[in-house]
Amino acid sequence: MCKKFCNFAPQNGGKAMNKVLLISTGGTITMVRDKVSDALIPADIETFKAFMPELFAGDIQVDIEAFSPLLDSSDVNPDCWVRMAKTVYDRYNDYDGFVILHGTDTMSYSASALSFMLENLAKPVVFTGSQLPVGVLRSDAKENLLTAIEIAAAKDEDGNPIVPEVTIYFEDRLFRANRTTKRNAEHFSAFNSYNYPALAKAGVHITYQPHLVHYSHSDAPLLLHTRFDCNVAVLKLFPGIQQPVVRALLRTRGLKGVVLETFGAGNAPTDKWLYRELKSAVERGIIIVNKTQCNTGSVEMGLYAVSLNLMKAGVLSGYDITTEALLTKMMLLLGEQPENAKELLSQDLCGEMTID
Numbered sequence: 547m548c549k550k551f552c553n554f555a556p557q558n559g560g561k562a563m564n565k566v567l568l569i570s571t572g573g574t575i576t577m578v579r580d581k582v583s584d585a586l587i588p589a590d591i592e593t594f595k596a597f598m599p600e601l602f603a604g605d606i607q608v609d610i611e612a613f614s615p616l617l618d619s620s621d622v623n624p625d626c627w628v629r630m631a632k633t634v635y636d637r638y639n640d641y642d643g644f645v646i647l648h649g650t651d652t653m654s655y656s657a658s659a660l661s662f663m664l665e666n667l668a669k670p671v672v673f674t675g676s677q678l679p680v681g682v683l684r685s686d687a688k689e690n691l692l693t694a695i696e697i698a699a700a701k702d703e704d705g706n707p708i709v710p711e712v713t714i715y716f717e718d719r720l721f722r723a724n725r726t727t728k729r730n731a732e733h734f735s736a737f738n739s740y741n742y743p744a745l746a747k748a749g750v751h752i753t754y755q756p757h758l759v760h761y762s763h764s765d766a767p768l769l770l771h772t773r774f775d776c777n778v779a780v781l782k783l784f785p786g787i788q789q790p791v792v793r794a795l796l797r798t799r800g801l802k803g804v805v806l807e808t809f810g811a812g813n814a815p816t817d818k819w820l821y822r823e824l825k826s827a828v829e830r831g832i833i834i835v836n837k838t839q840c841n842t843g844s845v846e847m848g849l850y851a852v853s854l855n856l857m858k859a860g861v862l863s864g865y866d867i868t869t870e871a872l873l874t875k876m877m878l879l880l881g882e883q884p885e886n887a888k889e890l891l892s893q894d895l896c897g898e899m900t901i902d
C-alpha cells in the first residue's frame with residue numbers, strides 16, 4: 547500500500563503548478579538573535595524570505611501570508627488559532643494545500659485545535675517549524691519547510707491530495723496533528739505520535755501510508771468552528787496530592803471542563819475525599835475526562851480497582867488521546883455546542899483517539 551514519490555522530480559508532468567499557501571505565525575524558524583538581550587526573537591517575514599530563496603525556485607507556487615508581528619508560540623492563543631483556521635477557510639479554493647509555520651513549543655496545541663475547527667477538511671494543512679533558526683548554518687529549517695510544502699502539494703495519480711488532514715511534519719516524519727506531543731527541546735526530532743503511526747516518512751523518497759490517513763467521509767463543504775470556551779483546567783494527580791488543592795481547582799468560578807491526568811491505565815488514589823470532590827464537580831455540570839500521564843497506551847477504567855471510583859464519580863474516558871488534543875477539543879466543544887460536549891468528548895471526531 548506504500549506509495550513512493552521522488553523528492554526531486556516534478557510530479558505534475560507539465561500540468562499547471564500546484565499552489566501552496568504558506569501561513570507564517572513565527573517560531574524559532576523565523577528567529578534571529580536580539581542584539582541587546584542576546585535572546586532569540588522572531589524577525590520579520592522579509593528577513594525570513596531572504597534566507598529561503600528555494601521557496602520560489604521549485605515547481606510548486608508558494609504564496610505567503612504572515613502574522614505581523616511574528617510570534618514565539620508561547621504567545622499563540624485561541625485567537626491565533628482562529629486567525630490561522632480562518633485564513634485556510636477563506637483561501638481554501640485558491641490553493642491545493644496549506645503549510646503553517648509555527649514555533650514548536652505549542653505547535654501540537656495549535657495543530658490539534660485546527661484539526662477540530664476545520665470540519666470536512668479535504669486538503670492538506672501541514673504544520674512545521676524548526677529547532678534552529680533558518681539563518682543558522684546547521685538549521686533544520688530548510689529541509690522541514692521544503693518537504694512540508696511538497697507534502698501539502700502532493701496528489702495521487704487521480705489528482706487527489708494524498709494527506710488531506712491537519713498534520714505536523716518534522717525532521718523526517720509526518721504525523722496526524724492531533725496525535726502529536728512535543729517530546730524534545732534539543733533534538734531535531736522534536737515531535738512524536740506515541741499512539742498512532744507516522745502517515746509518511748521522508749528520506750530519499752517520501753513514503754506515504756495512505757491506509758493510515760483520515761479522510762473526511764463527507765462531500766459536504768468545509769465548515770469552520772471558531773468559538774472556544776477557555777474555562778477548562780488540567781489537574782495532574784501525584785502521590786500525596788492534597789484535598790485543598792483539588793478542591794480549589796474544581797471549585798474555580800466558571801470552570802466547565804477538566805482534563806484529569808491519572809496514573810497508568812487511568813488510575814487514581816482511592817481517598818474518599820477525592821471521590822467526593824470529583825463526584826460533586828460532575829454533579830455541578832463540570833465535564834471531567836480521564837487522560838493517562840503515560841505517553842503510550844490507553845485509559846482503561848475498571849481494569850484496576852483503583853479506577854472504579856472515577857467511573858462511579860462520572861469521569862469520562864479519554865482513551866489514548868493526548869492532553870493537547872483533549873484540551874483543545876474540550877475548549878471548542880464547550881464553545882460551539884456545550885449541550886453535546888459530553889457526548890462528543892467520548893467520540894472519535896477526526897482520528898484523535900482509538901476507542902476499542
Ligand code: ASP
Nearest residue numbers: 573574618619649650651
Ligand atoms: N520558543 C520557540 C517557539 O515555540 C521554540 C521553537 O520554535 O522551536 O516559538
